[in-house]
Amino acid sequence: MKIDIHNHPMWYNMTPERFVENMDKYGIDKTVLLSWETPEDEYDTSYRQILPLSRTGYPVPFEYCLDAWQKYPDRFYLGYAPDPRHEDAIPKLISAVNTYGVRIYGEMKLRMMFDNPDAIRIYRKCAELGLAVLVHIDYEFPSGQHSPRPNYWYGGGIEALGRACEACPETTFIGHAPGFWAHISGDGKAYKEAYPKGEVEPDGLLIRYLDKYPNLMCDMSAGSGCNALRRDPDFAVKFLTEYQDRVLYGRDYFDNQHQEFLNSIELPDEVLEKIYHKNAERVLKI
Numbered sequence: 001m002k003i004d005i006h007n008h009p010m011w012y013n014m015t016p017e018r019f020v021e022n023m024d025k026y027g028i029d030k031t032v033l034l035s036w037e038t039p040e041d042e043y044d045t046s047y048r049q050i051l052p053l054s055r056t057g058y059p060v061p062f063e064y065c066l067d068a069w070q071k072y073p074d075r076f077y078l079g080y081a082p083d084p085r086h087e088d089a090i091p092k093l094i095s096a097v098n099t100y101g102v103r104i105y106g107e108m109k110l111r112m113m114f115d116n117p118d119a120i121r122i123y124r125k126c127a128e129l130g131l132a133v134l135v136h137i138d139y140e141f142p143s144g145q146h147s148p149r150p151n152y153w154y155g156g157g158i159e160a161l162g163r164a165c166e167a168c169p170e171t172t173f174i175g176h177a178p179g180f181w182a183h184i185s186g187d188g189k190a191y192k193e194a195y196p197k198g199e200v201e202p203d204g205l206l207i208r209y210l211d212k213y214p215n216l217m218c219d220m221s222a223g224s225g226c227n228a229l230r231r232d233p234d235f236a237v238k239f240l241t242e243y244q245d246r247v248l249y250g251r252d253y254f255d256n257q258h259q260e261f262l263n264s265i266e267l268p269d270e271v272l273e274k275i276y277h278k279n280a281e282r283v284l285k286i
């Protein structure tokens with residue numbers, strides 16, 4: 001059994017039909033479809049080549065998740081993260097839970113501090129509704145690639161996520177993206193590089209926060225999660241064994257790099273089972 005905790009419909013032209021074909025190709029039983037409701041002027045416009053035209057301006061409005069889920073209800077679970085800065089975010093979330101059975105609050109990818117009062121309010125509501133919160137973190141440093149902004153930061157760093165974990169002990173948080181995973185190492189590269197390489201050095205903030213906050217988990221999806229594990233496979237075995245109850249398999253794309261990596265290292269079957277589906281079942285309350 002494999003559950004992909006993090007993916008998006010329609011991105012990379014993945015219609016629901018193509019999406020299910022792709023899941024079958026890689027032996028993925030279920031996928032959690034996350035909305036990606038970043039305002040039009042808060043995301044990299046180069047993504048528009050691989051996103052459908054949307055009336056809302058969001059990269060992946062919740063409606064796309066709904067559409068795919070309604071076509072393949074046995075293959076998908078629903079995630080939804082309305083922007084906490086909007087006054088109707090909490091009512092919309094409650095409605096989506098009650099109407100469609102949304103199981104997770106995500107993906108939150110916004111240019112705001114993740115411990116601002118509006119965000120804290122919605123995290124507490126998520127705890128009441130039984131939803132974990134999945135966040136994307138990126139730091140501010142010039143990438144040299146993007147225009148019109150020099151880069152696209154999100155969330156205010158892993159430090160803001162740590163403060164949210166502290167402020168909302170009843171809420172489960174799931175970290176994702178370069179600004180989260182680069183902190184696996186204590187080398188400080190997280191502040192300067194999205195995909196740092198090299199052996200993992202001790203005392204990374206990600207490790208410190210996992211030890212300090214029992215309500216924090218890790219989404220290994222995308223290049224960021226895979227890079228953090230692949231940069232030091234010996235460390236990855238230790239990390240995945242020690243935090244076997246806190247790491248979730250996910251993709252965020254339509255490739256198979258995470259399974260290929262997990263197959264390339266030596267992990268006991270019971271650890272793999274947790275990463276591939278048991279932890280997700282606990283988080284999604286299946």
Ligand SMILES: [Zn+2]
Pocket residue numbers: 006007008034036107252
């Ligand atoms: Zn994503």
